[in-house]
Amino acid sequence: MWARHIIDSRCKSDHITNNVTESFNHWVGDDRKKPIMVMVESLTCRIMGRLQRRFEKGSRFEFATTPRIRKIVDMTMQDAKLCKVIDAGDDEFQVRDGFTTFAVNLRTRSCGCNYWSLCGLSCTHACACISYKRYNVERFCDFYYSNEIYCKIYQEMIHPMPELNERDRDGYPIVDPPKLKSLPGRPRTARRRAANEGRAGYAARRKKVLHCEVWYLQIVWT
Template identity: 25%
Template structure:
């Protein structure tokens, strides 16, 4: 395990790889490990929205343990792996250790938002690591949606449910049968899987054209098709009222706001704003979306390299300090 850490750090400068262990006689037994590859931390900070999903799933292999992950969302609404972590169990101490390591990796991006299913001990850990969280603004989630909360008082994020595809469920599906592997093989397989994903995304973005990523472009095209029943009444050049079936909303283009609040939350025009934008025939949609929906930001997220690694037999051997697997606690059967 120690040799694996050294190889990762040597080949991926700027990564954070931390191992915690416990003494058992003269031996050091593996307890938990955190991995955040530099390509992931840098890509998240420069190319993704400041939204992180946290969750954990139980390992299915020989040893007891939990695999935890921090994931983001890229501009095309796909999960972006930030860090992964194997721990002995879910509790405040282990989650605090994880969040401390995560903070070393990505800092505290402006307007950072965290979503979670509120695993055991996680709420207290977040308050320990991020003491500036506003009281009462960390909210639990269901499996199909996540609720978000601002970690900075002036972020202005709505404190209400926001329906999004679950980052956490998607990550667990993405891991699949890897959770049956031994700990070392699991960690290396996830590294390889992330490397493949980055290469796949770089190839994908080369097939796109224009300014916006595919999902944002399709979203705007879809809602622009059925605007016939929306009535737009101007107040001034960039402010209007929009009516539809007896309901009315206020839209402000300069501030990129609609009273339905969808534009502010999703970062792309709602149907009411789209009715106004279509009326004035402004084809420059990139002016009205969050920068993270642009191809330029998407490229930035996946621009960093995850270095390849040779087989274990070619790694530099360390003298002493070997870390052993944990004691098997799972009974036979």
């Protein structure tokens, strides 16, 4: 949470991650072991089908927002029932959430918790005000989460490509791959793990404290 105070509010996302490359490597799978042209062809086909499936999925959405955003908003509306709303007029409210008070402005789409301006989705306090005024909660979701934007993202397509030997020559010389030099030992397939990481596939074991019945000593068992 401490790093989110410097996130630009134009991003409309509070997601922080540093393992994007790990997710991509897992998605690529065994394709990275193939020759470069075969790997590019395989990834092109996978991305081609992925774009088409996502576009067809977005065309079947029934609401103005995507189903995932709709689910998040519905859960937030349930949590908003615990808040106490005081109407100050002109779509401005004072919301009591437990022992903390927040100022909410529906016109400027802002709340004292800053979640709304950061993520683009109405927070618990804003949802309490929206429910109090009986407004449509989808009106207050950022445009980036709309079904229209979802379809625009995946509407572009990757056109089919002919076989390699049937493609037109561009006149440029063919670049051959560099000569491979076999290194001693078996090639590494797993990534290098940090010093503070455990072995792959093994969860961290919890420490147990045992008491000796004779000497009443505490022995840490790992």
